Amino acid sequence: MTIVPASKLDAADPLARFRSRFVAADDPAVVAYLDGNSLGRPLAVTGERLASFVDGAWGRGLIRSWDAAWMAEPVTVGDRLAEVALGAAPGQVIVADSTTVLLYKLIRAGLSVRGDRDEVIIDRGNFPTDRFVVDGIAAEFGLTVRYLSAPHASGVRPEDVTAVLSERTALVVLSHIAYRSGFIADMAATTRAAHDAGALMLWDLCHSVGALPVELDACDVDLAAGCTYKYLNGGPGSPAFGYVSARLQEQLRQPIWGWMGASDPFAMGPQYEPAAGIRKFISGTPPVLAMQPLKDMLELIAEAGLDEVRRKSVALTEQAIALADELLVPLGATVASPRDPAERGSHVTVDHPLFAEVTAALWEQGVIPDFRPPDGIRIGLSPLSTSFAELERGVEAIARELRARTAA
């Protein structure tokens, strides 16, 4: 297969113009940033957004800004995120906490209405924090964790889940896009299978939100959580988001009762009275400063259109695989991500035993993919900030470093 030159692909890319909206897009020291699936680049407006927040809403509005805007932001920013990227009606998403803490709260909340069931299903290939949270909850409440046997190397298919679902299953916890292979799970069919067995379904959206359209309401999802520092470019450790279907909000109880989840936070009353709707899933004071950068990225995605974002994501991953086949496979590397773009998210994983040291060498040169044990380089492709030229430079650099180590 002949590789289409990057210059041609960039020239034809309708989203190419968005690249200049990001910090350091043309900094020659950042040769190729291929890890936007771990930490998205900041938008160029983000520094100014934060500085004017400090000088304005915080520095001059002071405590009054809580009433004026901030109290509402976990839900208003959540609603905008729901509309732009999650396929969810208003009133079902909050921005709060870390992904880990929200997973804990939502898993516990899900279990609170399935008290007669004692099993949680999870995949061994799920992201560690998801597995650890489930294991911790299982340990404290004496639940059984049922791991999927994962016959498919790349990811979990509905039939894998159906095979272990039973009348003991309280909850199924899976990643929509596998953090290692990039495999996209079938959200609709898997959720249906969980429901058919009377279980609730929780999706981890860390690797999908902002990279492709997600349809939580249409797929009848119960619970979801994800981070905002990958394809939503919220910054290191930016707050997570949680989705609780409106169907379930009244029944569910979350365990961390705090003043900001109370019906009237400033009543300072004697008893915790949970707020109505999604607000009761909030616990402490919302991380307002930290959720500012995210807002601009949501508007950028809305401007570009998530279908266009997905189209470019597919083009980028197709190109990454073509380049890997041409330059890396002959050196002994293997493509670990699905070759069918319909099954693939916005990163491509390539394995080679020497990739740990290759990655370390590349980082020093400003070529920045990431490494996932035991031997995978993840080539993360952020459709709004990654150019085809950048991708090409990156894979060529991987090849160069690998060649230097494999040439006898």
Added chain:
Amino acid sequence: MTIVPASKLDAADPLARFRSRFVAADDPAVVAYLDGNSLGRPLAVTGERLASFVDGAWGRGLIRSWDAAWMAEPVTVGDRLAEVALGAAPGQVIVADSTTVLLYKLIRAGLSVRGDRDEVIIDRGNFPTDRFVVDGIAAEFGLTVRYLSAPHASGVRPEDVTAVLSERTALVVLSHIAYRSGFIADMAATTRAAHDAGALMLWDLCHSVGALPVELDACDVDLAAGCTYKYLNGGPGSPAFGYVSARLQEQLRQPIWGWMGASDPFAMGPQYEPAAGIRKFISGTPPVLAMQPLKDMLELIAEAGLDEVRRKSVALTEQAIALADELLVPLGATVASPRDPAERGSHVTVDHPLFAEVTAALWEQGVIPDFRPPDGIRIGLSPLSTSFAELERGVEAIARELRARTAA
């Protein structure tokens, strides 16, 4: 008693020069900011700090900055906080989560080593989130919450706690400084009383950290948590901090198992293996961007000296009470904070049935105390940013608005 003019007090104040380090210190639209005990003003350097963080460590360091600095920051910033403001040796403090979530984790951790005991002691006057978290945990694990009868209107004394301690007490949860009255609890004696009964002691430091010296190690405290957006000026919803005595770290287990609390977060291993030391109390990805503003304030406190900060805090609260006695008490208001400065933190609460509407009117004029139900105005005094002139303008404005409503 004759009121010393503010101009004289400001002229003699060795910390007066620090006021100009804060945003809008001389903005005539902010007539008097008396709510730094809810949300501290930003430092003037904070906007620039954030903008250069966006452009540098985030925008150009990109994912590499996790290795270079960010992974360590929950503990390195925690260690600096411990040194500057908490009287704690290194390796006992993390910056993470919200106060509410950390309270949940630390209370659960404390209970994990007192499994044979089934009571938690708390004060009805404690901040709502502390009471709600305890009530939530009690509800899920069938514990009994024993409320202090609080015979002293202003706050909890060691004998109040001793009266309810028993061999059933697992944990005592109290605020070091009462959010409403500003009463300072006797940390050493109360902790000793809890220990004498075989219980653990957790202190909420939200209203003390940064306003006066705290001596966690010397007082033999077990657990503590607090926020960083009051006297540490971290910004709205900035991350909380948690302290776990080195004595206890090995025994304690916290319930929210996440990848960042694992011994090797990037091993992505099959099992959760808690990190050694304080790191295991971390759960999710650290809120790195949101902990940047805090760092500069810690250095400012170190530069000023916490003993000097406390000295000015006492002078400010003394002046606030003198002004209240002169201007507000004749209008029917009462001072609800302790009159002995040794028993008083850095805010003064004054009660009057009309203060809800008075506060609303004042906010529109740029005079900004806060209101706590049922009828208290809290005059919060941030020693490094509040001037005596600002305090005087504020209390005079309260008097003016109150007089307009009480004059027959």
